[in-house]
Amino acid sequence: MKILVIGGTNFIGPVVVNSLVNMGHEVTVFHRGKTNADLPPTVGEIFGDRAQLTEFKTEFKRLSPEVVLDMIALTEQDALTASSAFEGIAQHMIAVSSIDVYRARDTLWGKESKIFPVPLTEDSVLRRQLYPYRGIPSPSPINSSDDYEKILVEKVVMANSELPGTILRLPMVYGYKDYMHRFFSYLKRMFDNRPAIVLEETFAQWHGSYGFVENVAYGITLAVTNPHAKGRIYNIAEQPSLTEAERIKKLGCILGWEGKVVVVPKSRLPEAWKPSFNMNQQWIVDTTRIRKELGYLEPVPEEEAFRQTIDWEKKHLSEQPQKEDDPWLFDYATEDAILTHVST
Numbered sequence: 001m002k003i004l005v006i007g008g009t010n011f012i013g014p015v016v017v018n019s020l021v022n023m024g025h026e027v028t029v030f031h032r033g034k035t036n037a038d039l040p041p042t043v044g045e046i047f048g049d050r051a052q053l054t055e056f057k058t059e060f061k062r063l064s065p066e067v068v069l070d071m072i073a074l075t076e077q078d079a080l081t082a083s084s085a086f087e088g089i090a091q092h093m094i095a096v097s098s099i100d101v102y103r104a105r106d107t108l109w110g111k112e113s114k115i116f117p118v119p120l121t122e123d124s125v126l127r128r129q130l131y132p133y134r135g136i137p138s139p140s141p142i143n144s145s146d147d148y149e150k151i152l153v154e155k156v157v158m159a160n161s162e163l164p165g166t167i168l169r170l171p172m173v174y175g176y177k178d179y180m181h182r183f184f185s186y187l188k189r190m191f192d193n194r195p196a197i198v199l200e201e202t203f204a205q206w207h208g209s210y211g212f213v214e215n216v217a218y219g220i221t222l223a224v225t226n227p228h229a230k231g232r233i234y235n236i237a238e239q240p241s242l243t244e245a246e247r248i249k250k251l252g253c254i255l256g257w258e259g260k261v262v263v264v265p266k267s268r269l270p271e272a273w274k275p276s277f278n279m280n281q282q283w284i285v286d287t288t289r290i291r292k293e294l295g296y297l298e299p300v301p302e303e304e305a306f307r308q309t310i311d312w313e314k315k316h317l318s319e320q321p322q323k324e325d326d327p328w329l330f331d332y333a334t335e336d337a338i339l340t341h342v343s344t
């Protein structure tokens with residue numbers, strides 16, 4: 001199968017591209033040439049900015065990909081441009097979305113008070129408030145623009161009758177090359193042999209949906225290569241989802257960390273240490289659909305996924321957040337004060 005990937009050279013993309021090549025597919029990546037990955041030599045490259053995708057129509061016609069995987073449609077305009085560039089050329093457009101489309105996300109971020117039941121299925125209600133990162137001081141948590149809105153991306157992709165679409169809603173993805181270093185604040189404390197990690201009590205019991213990069217990439221390849229995925233929306237995430245405290249304990253166990261997780265009520269934490277999210281809203285998605293319809297099953301077990309993530313974080317300590325990026329990360333003096341207070 002000929003597959004064109006928009007993006008494909010940063011975090012999740014290279015894992016998807018490598019898997020598709022290993023499965024025997026012919027893959028070309030379209031990107032600006034600013035981010036480079038170690039891709040197999042058979043992978044073709046077209047250099048350009050996705051804002052100008054329609055100017056590459058002749059080249060795309062010559063290439064004639066059956067499937068387009070859009071790894072990085074972040075705005076409505078991104079999706080519109082990709083739709084018009086590949087209409088009449090490709091037969092299937094897959095867009096990578098996020099579980100941030102669900103309305104429960106607004107409760108989690110304190111924008112709504114209603115608690116939504118979990119797990120969230122693909123039919124759960126979507127956010128009413130658009131542009132989730134608009135107005136958030138720069139850089140936003142995901143470094144994206146004010147116009148970031150996966151709900152609008154999804155609408156455009158699913159509304160094109162000329163180019164059938166599939167939507168993949170991704171969880172919080174972790175693993176090697178994770179530029180968000182999702183577990184680093186915990187791992188850093190373990191690397192430093194801290195005696196304890198302090199967690200606010202609702203956060204300790206909070207469940208969020210996560211996925212290891214290779215497992216998420218495998219889910220993406222299933223949708224890319226299966227025509228039955230056309231017209232479908234799928235959540236991808238690992239199951240069962242752990243609480244934050246459970247995840248830390250498992251990471252610590254793999255590392256041989258001898259410290260403990262200390263759970264503290266919000267009232268006993270200094271202001272800067274109180275979670276700014278409403279942790280009474282769980283953020284777990286249901287993944288029955290992709291498992292039943294596409295046969296999704298995580299190829300990498302949890303322990304191995306954690307081990308690979310730890311190894312990568314250890315090897316890339318200099319690239320990790322620094323004190324000025326995140327004072328909390330290194331504020332062991334406050335943490336020690338909290339621990340003394342709790343144990344007395």
Ligand SMILES: NC(=O)c1ccc[n+]([C@@H]2O[C@H](COP(=O)([O-])OP(=O)(O)OC[C@H]3O[C@@H](n4cnc5c(N)ncnc54)[C@H](OP(=O)(O)O)[C@@H]3O)[C@@H](O)[C@H]2O)c1
Nearest residue numbers: 007008009010011012013031032033034035049050071173
């Ligand atoms: N990480 C998570 O936890 C998470 C959670 C939910 C959803 N997602 C979604 O997952 C997707 C994958 O992110 P990723 O970083 O892993 O993807 P990726 O495909 O590995 O990397 C992003 C790619 O986009 C290219 N690119 C960026 N801006 C471009 C532009 N204007 N024109 C052309 N190419 C451009 C980059 O190459 P150049 O720099 O060379 O252009 C790079 O190849 C995103 O849609 C994200 O919203 C991620």
